[in-house]
Amino acid sequence: MRRCSAPSGAGAARPGRCWTKRPSRHCGVGPGCGPRRRGAPRAGAARSAPRAAGSGPAAARATAGRPQLGRAAGAAPDLTELLPQWLAAAVRHGYRAPAALVPALLDAARARTDLRPHALALAGSRGLWLARLNPDWRFALRGGAAGMPELPGPQDREGVERLWQEGLFAERVALLGAVRAHDPAAATALLATTWTAERAEDRLMFLDSLRVGLSGLDEPFLEAALGDRSRNVRATAAELLSALTGSALAGRMAERALACVGPEGIDPPAECDAGMLRDGVVKRPPAGRGERAWWLGQLVEAAPLSRWRERFGGSTRRR
Structure with missing residues (x-):
């Protein structure tokens, strides 16, 4: 493909324009020629080239x-x-x-x-x-390793509260993790103070931090999160509650599963009702899976193993 030649002198193109008249063929010479790449300085930025980024030890x-x-x-x-x-x-x-x-x-x-x-x-x-x-x-x-301020100690309630209310997102995530490591219940209580005002994506990130130190003390908060506006938040709350084998959600899922599976045979659920949806059951199956089998699989997966031993009267001991 023939490329254009950059004119000089009086016939030079105006700054910021490509010297070729065909927009699909950029000369690659004139200022501003060609589509601007993501991350590149905008037109009118400093002419000196930025210093190259380091490659880092893991580049290979x-x-x-x-x-x-x-x-x-x-x-x-x-x-x-x-x-x-x-x-x-x-x-x-x-x-x-x-x-x-x-x-x-x-x-x-x-x-x-x-x-x-x-x-x-x-x-x-x-x-x-x-x-x-x-x-x-x-x-x-913002909040990178170089700019992250020192976090207040978990015992510094005033400092914790101030940073939680006023800090950047990365600072608040780090703070919640620090408080969670010291006192899991205090971290859940701190999160509850601003939960309804948080953005959906931020609620999801904060909720995921509760995996560390997860216990029955988190159940009331997680149970309330099952009614969250965000589908991803609801799914994460249901996942965390399923990990608590003694939670009310685990019990509900077990009752549903045991009603479908028993010594007499298997009868998958006929519908995915509102209660199942609230407890994290995904209604729409992936391609190639039947609806009823998809719902049943989720119920069985969420039911504590101990309930199956009770249902079938078996023993886990090996002879």
């Missing part, structure tokens, strides 16, 4: 997860539910995101605050470098 391992991260971060919407677990696993193994996928990772973190801690850890120094160039990603510069 970044290539291995490139296809999975690319699909989960934006190329395949049906995989976005797996993104939190994928990012957490990647951080656990010390990976860094490939340079070409850092913009998509930052976009995903901008849309979902629950992804930010792991996403920023994977983006590393390159993510912070890009965040300084794109106002849309400035959230990455």
Whole structure:
């Protein structure tokens, strides 16, 4: 394909315009020529090139997860539910995101605050470098490792309350985790003070932090969260309650499952009623699964194992 030549002198193009007359063929020479890439300075920004981002010690391992991260971060919407677990696993193994996928990772973190801690850890120094160039990603510069203030001690009630009410999101997540590690019940009580005013994505992130130190003391709060406006929050609350084998939700799910499965045979539920929906049963099955079998599987999965031994009169001891 023939490329245009940049004119000079009186015939030069105006600043900020491409020298070619065909918009699909950018000369690549003139100022502002070609589509602006994400993360690049806008027209009129400083002419000096920004200092290059560091590669980081884990750059060599970044290539291995490139296809999975690319699909989960934006190329395949049906995989976005797996993104939190994928990012957490990647951080656990010390990976860094490939340079070409850092913009998509930052976009995903901008849309979902629950992804930010792991996403920023994977983006590393390159993510912070890009965040300084794109106002849309400035959230990455708030509450990072370099800018995170020292958290008040869990015993400092006034300091904890002030930071919880006025702090940035990353600061509040860190604070809730610190209080949870010291006194799980106090962390749940702190979260309850602002729960109804939090955004849905923030409620989900805060609720997920209750996995650490989960106990029956959290049940009243989680039971109330089953009526949350957000489907993801309701599902997470149901998941946490199912992990408490003595919870009321686990008992309700067991009763439903035992009514369908017994020595006489299996009879899946005929419908997914309002009570099942509230307790976290997903009504719509995935492709290739029947509705009734899908509902039954969720009930059986959530029922405590001890209830099955009672139902069938068996023993768990080996002879």
